[in-house]
Amino acid sequence: MSDPQAVERLVNRGLRNQWYPVLPSWSVAGTPIGITRLSENLALWRDDAGKVHAIEDRCPHRGARLSLGWNLGDRLACWYHGVEVDSTGTVRKVPAVSACPLEGQQCVKHYPVQEIRGAIFAYFGDEAHPEPCKLELPEELSSPEYGAILCFAKWKCNYRYAVDNVMDPMHGAYLHAVSHSMAFGDKSANMQLRKTPAGLAFEKTGQRDVNFDWVEFGQSGATWLKLSIPYRPSAGPGGNFGIVGFATPVDEDNCLVFFFRTRKCSGWVRDVWQFMYRTKLEGLHWAVLEQDRAVLENLAPDARSREFLYQHDTGLARVRRMLQQQAEQQLAALEAHRAKGAPTKATA
Numbered sequence: 001m002s003d004p005q006a007v008e009r010l011v012n013r014g015l016r017n018q019w020y021p022v023l024p025s026w027s028v029a030g031t032p033i034g035i036t037r038l039s040e041n042l043a044l045w046r047d048d049a050g051k052v053h054a055i056e057d058r059c060p061h062r063g064a065r066l067s068l069g070w071n072l073g074d075r076l077a078c079w080y081h082g083v084e085v086d087s088t089g090t091v092r093k094v095p096a097v098s099a100c101p102l103e104g105q106q107c108v109k110h111y112p113v114q115e116i117r118g119a120i121f122a123y124f125g126d127e128a129h130p131e132p133c134k135l136e137l138p139e140e141l142s143s144p145e146y147g148a149i150l151c152f153a154k155w156k157c158n159y160r161y162a163v164d165n166v167m168d169p170m171h172g173a174y175l176h177a178v179s180h181s182m183a184f185g186d187k188s189a190n191m192q193l194r195k196t197p198a199g200l201a202f203e204k205t206g207q208r209d210v211n212f213d214w215v216e217f218g219q220s221g222a223t224w225l226k227l228s229i230p231y232r233p234s235a236g237p238g239g240n241f242g243i244v245g246f247a248t249p250v251d252e253d254n255c256l257v258f259f260f261r262t263r264k265c266s267g268w269v270r271d272v273w274q275f276m277y278r279t280k281l282e283g284l285h286w287a288v289l290e291q292d293r294a295v296l297e298n299l300a301p302d303a304r305s306r307e308f309l310y311q312h313d314t315g316l317a318r319v320r321r322m323l324q325q326q327a328e329q330q331l332a333a334l335e336a337h338r339a340k341g342a343p344t345k346a347t348a
Contacts, residue, residue, distance in 0.1 A: 002328040010327040012158055014038040014249035017129040017330065019222040021119040021246050021258045024152045028052055028120060032076055034067030038124050039251045042111060043067040047074055052113050053087035054122050060091060060107035117141050118150045119258055121222070126330065128337035135221035138198075140244050140262040147270040148244075149277060151259040153289060157296045159255035160320070161303075162247035163217075165292055166225045167202060167316035172212030175295060176288050191312055199322075202315030209240065217319050222246065239264055261285065 014020070014037075022037050023044065032045040034057045041057040043066040055076070057067050064080035075086040084093040089108040094100035112123040112132040123132035140146045155162060165171065172179075173187045189204040198218030207213050209230045216226040229241045242262040249255050263273050300306065309317055 002331045007327045012252045016126040019121045019135045020248045022122045023120045025118045032067045045071045054111040056108040117148045148260045148262045159247040159249040161296045164316045169212045170312045
């Protein structure tokens with residue numbers, strides 16, 4: 001049976017064996033950059049061909065941050081003593097000494113990465129699952145029929161609160177009641193759960209395309225949330241305004257939110273929508289996000305342990321249980337993997 005504290009710690013820091021967006025693409029150029037994600041330190045950089053690489057931000061020699069060093073294209077050189085580590089985490093050169101045993105050794109962790117719609121995704125595996133799983137994102141991000149604009153922010157709260165917030169459609173009618181797109185509809189509703197191919201949907205019964213009326217929680221190599229906000233014709237072409245969101249843990253007290261704003265349009269229609277979004281709508285959407293951030297960053301201490309949930313919270317309660325069960329399964333699989341690889345008394 002899993003240790004409850006270990007399960008809670010794993011969920012709070014972020015489940016493993018899946019992809020997470022870690023940075024917007026524009027933030028990584030030639031100079032190495034150091035970040036913390038899932039309580040792990042990473043160094044990212046682009047090589048001469050523009051490809052992004054990510055490795056553990058630790059020089060195996062003395063533990064200096066590789067992100068403080070030099071970009072040599074296919075590798076980073078540590079600022080402290082010049083040790084060169086490539087994108088696989090292997091030491092390629094120790095210039096201060098000849099025939100150093102470190103050379104040729106894979107000494108630091110590396111993270112598979114890919115760029116999608118202006119975001120850098122990294123795979124966080126555990127010892128039992130070092131190879132990346134397949135990443136399949138919703139059609140709004142995988143189909144060229146949709147335009148997508150990335151919104152990125154840091155919130156000073158555990159990522160689970162950001163997930164809970166999206167799994168709570170009812171808050172739109174209250175917290176965002178003066179929003180240009182969420183100032184309509186009933187302030188009470190019955191809610192229902194529905195299974196989907198990638199996870200589940202939580203939705204209002206009897207109200208659709210009026211407010212924040214439904215949300216889908218999906219897991220398909222990454223954990224994502226999807227919702228739709230109705231738009232009036234004055235907001236430009238493309239129909240309803242879609243959002244595909246991700247919450248990436250930084251540590252147990254901070255997270256990053258990645259919200260892709262999507263509309264089904266292409267060609268000149270997409271150009272019109274994106275122009276209107278940048279010039280007219282973006283500020284309004286940031287105001288809505290700021291309302292979410294202000295509430296979540298100021299929740300009561302240990303808020304989850306002192307709640308009184310009701311019917312509108314069925315969706316977030318189900319997702320919480322799913323994450324807990326997945327953490328239990330990951331810890332059990334990791335324990336079995338380690339036991340299988342441990343020497344027995346007869347061979348020790």
